[in-house]
Amino acid sequence: MSTATAQIPLVxxxxxxxxxxxxxxxxxxxxxxxxxxxxxxxxxxAEDFKKVEIATEGEVTAFTIxxxxxxxxxxxxxxxxxxxxxxxxxxxxxxxxxxxxHVKLGMKVKLATKAMGTDSAGTEAVSFGxxxx
Amino acid sequence: xxxxxxxxxxxxxxxxxxxxxLDSVDLGAMAVKAALADGGVTMADMGILxxxxxxxxxxxxxxxxxxxxxxxxxxxxxxxxxxxxxxxxRTAIMxxxxxxxDMGLAVGVEKLSGAGLLGGGGRKKSDDDxxxxxxxxxAVASVDGRIGTMNMPGVFAQVGMEYAHKYGGADAELFARxxxxxxxxxxxxxxxxxxxxxxxxxxxGDMMIAYPNTRPMCSANCDGGAAAVVVSGEKLATLxxxxxxRAVKVRASVLTSDPWQEGCQVLPDVNTLTRQAANQAYxxxxxxxxxxxLVELHDCFATAELVHYDNLMxxxxxxxxxxxxxGKPFRDGERPVNVSGGLQSKGHPIxxxxxxxxWEICHHVRGEAGDRQxxxxxVGLAHxxxxxxxxxxxxxxxxxx
Numbered sequence: 001m002s003t004a005t006a007q008i009p010l011v012x013x014x015x016x017x018x019x020x021x022x023x024x025x026x027x028x029x030x031x032x033x034x035x036x037x038x039x040x041x042x043x044x045x046a047e048d049f050k051k052v053e054i055a056t057e058g059e060v061t062a063f064t065i066x067x068x069x070x071x072x073x074x075x076x077x078x079x080x081x082x083x084x085x086x087x088x089x090x091x092x093x094x095x096x097x098x099x100x101x102h103v104k105l106g107m108k109v110k111l112a113t114k115a116m117g118t119d120s121a122g123t124e125a126v127s128f129g130x131x132x133x
Numbered sequence: 134x135x136x137x138x139x140x141x142x143x144x145x146x147x148x149x150x151x152x153x154x155l156d157s158v159d160l161g162a163m164a165v166k167a168a169l170a171d172g173g174v175t176m177a178d179m180g181i182l183x184x185x186x187x188x189x190x191x192x193x194x195x196x197x198x199x200x201x202x203x204x205x206x207x208x209x210x211x212x213x214x215x216x217x218x219x220x221x222x223r224t225a226i227m228x229x230x231x232x233x234x235d236m237g238l239a240v241g242v243e244k245l246s247g248a249g250l251l252g253g254g255g256r257k258k259s260d261d262d263x264x265x266x267x268x269x270x271x272a273v274a275s276v277d278g279r280i281g282t283m284n285m286p287g288v289f290a291q292v293g294m295e296y297a298h299k300y301g302g303a304d305a306e307l308f309a310r311x312x313x314x315x316x317x318x319x320x321x322x323x324x325x326x327x328x329x330x331x332x333x334x335x336x337x338g339d340m341m342i343a344y345p346n347t348r349p350m351c352s353a354n355c356d357g358g359a360a361a362v363v364v365s366g367e368k369l370a371t372l373x374x375x376x377x378x379r380a381v382k383v384r385a386s387v388l389t390s391d392p393w394q395e396g397c398q399v400l401p402d403v404n405t406l407t408r409q410a411a412n413q414a415y416x417x418x419x420x421x422x423x424x425x426x427l428v429e430l431h432d433c434f435a436t437a438e439l440v441h442y443d444n445l446m447x448x449x450x451x452x453x454x455x456x457x458x459x460g461k462p463f464r465d466g467e468r469p470v471n472v473s474g475g476l477q478s479k480g481h482p483i484x485x486x487x488x489x490x491x492w493e494i495c496h497h498v499r500g501e502a503g504d505r506q507x508x509x510x511x512v513g514l515a516h517x518x519x520x521x522x523x524x525x526x527x528x529x530x531x532x533x534x
Binding site for chain 1: 250253262263264266269270271272273274275276277278279280281282284286287290291292294295297298299305340341342343344345346393395396398399400
């Protein structure tokens with residue numbers, strides 16, 4: 001039996017493989033970047049986009065430590081905005097203690113992946129977060 | 134008064150809090166009847182009804198008419214998140230400005246007691262037990278809690294922390310002290326849901342919801358309604374001296390949505406649209422922030438109040454922490470903010486909020502605010518934000534000499 005498990009990313013803008021990274025849809029007219037499926041550009045209304053790779057290292061520009069969440073959401077967790085070389089990314093901070101002694105504004109972080117479990121077809125879902133660099 | 138001016142003729146808010154025996158229509162009817170009585174008019178005088186009730190019947194306006202008066206006037210059921218009440222008010226104002234009628238009614242109601250956490254949550258588990266991409270990011274599972282947070286305390290916590298990162302000087306204690314201020318203010322407001330003074334230790338020691346926001350730093354879910362009667366200057370001139378004296382001039386009524394900004398689809402940008410609304414309002418009204426005797430701003434969380442000092446230009450850019458430290462936003466300060474107790478203690482029945490904060494300003498500029506009257510108040514500003522986003526700003530001026 002092969003040791004390679006089929007994987008699927010939590011979201012389609014997470015690219016797995018040897019060098020996991022995020023990709024954005026970049027407007028070819030104005031350069032605005034988006035992570036979701038687009039009907040057009042919110043900034044300039046153009047309709048053409050190209051895929052661009054997002055830097056895997058960045059700086060925490062905002063965070064919160066969520067202690068109380070909707071049913072089914074594990075707490076506590078750290079939600080943050082990470083500035084990846086100019087592109088803001090929403091993500092959890094992982095592999096760090098969720099308290100204000102360990103999580104700081106301005107801290108340097110890097111992308112990391114995390115297994116979410118395997119479905120009945122044997123496919124493993126993989127999420128991402130940022131961990132201290 | 135110029136004939137093309139717009140005035141608040143009558144306005145009311147119900148007691149905010151738990152009303153287990155009253156439904157949305159009851160609360161709406163109470164607010165409407167009291168606002169009409171306050172203005173000395175009846176449903177027969179109204180030319181339009183704009184109504185907001187996010188969590189109830191989509192036809193709430195008509196449902197309400199069936200209890201307070203079915204006169205055949207146009208009804209607009211409006212929805213704009215937490216800016217719903219301000220949107221209803223502005224809809225009535227626009228109808229008058231457009232010349233369609235000379236008096237209109239706006240109402241907002243919410244039943245929110247025990248609603249718990251708003252925003253966020255997972256999607257329903259599919260019957261299929263295989264990972265299947267779905268939605269605009271092809272997610273195989275709920276992203277809330279896995280890719281950041283969508284719950285309101287967490288979103289607004291990050292809004293405040295972003296400001297702290299950008300300008301420095303704000304920490305968990307500073308945000309908690311903003312909450313202490315508002316809870317202190319609430320002790321003078323008999324209509325507030327919570328009227329208990331809280332110490333810094335109590336605020337910081339309470340249950341953590343989303344750092345740095347503890348429970349008392351979050352807007353209080355509660356039931357409540359608010360309604361306002363608006364009138365044209367031309368019509369007001371035909372009414373009694375008493376009605377004219379108590380009428381409150383709408384110096385500016387502005388609604389904005391969030392313009393594209395870098396990162397605004399990652400973390401909502403509640404700053405730019407507020408700043409734009411404030412700029413438009415100041416320009417229209419011909420007043421500046423230094424002319425405001427009081428401000429009711431959208432402190433849905435303590436972390437939000439800080440950024441709106443800056444967005445409403447109550448301080449220099451980047452100077453919100455200094456503004457707070459100076460004591461100016463306290464009720465005995467130079468620029469009192471949220472003397473009602475704010476959403477953290479007065480409560481936040483979503484659709485009522487954008488009219489209730491106008492009621493608070495009207496109460497003061499009419500000189501009718503009793504124990505919590507800001508002495509000599511003449512001009513005030515009311516601000517709301519609905520995440521998504523919508524921002525309403527109204528600048529109001531009393532007529533009583």
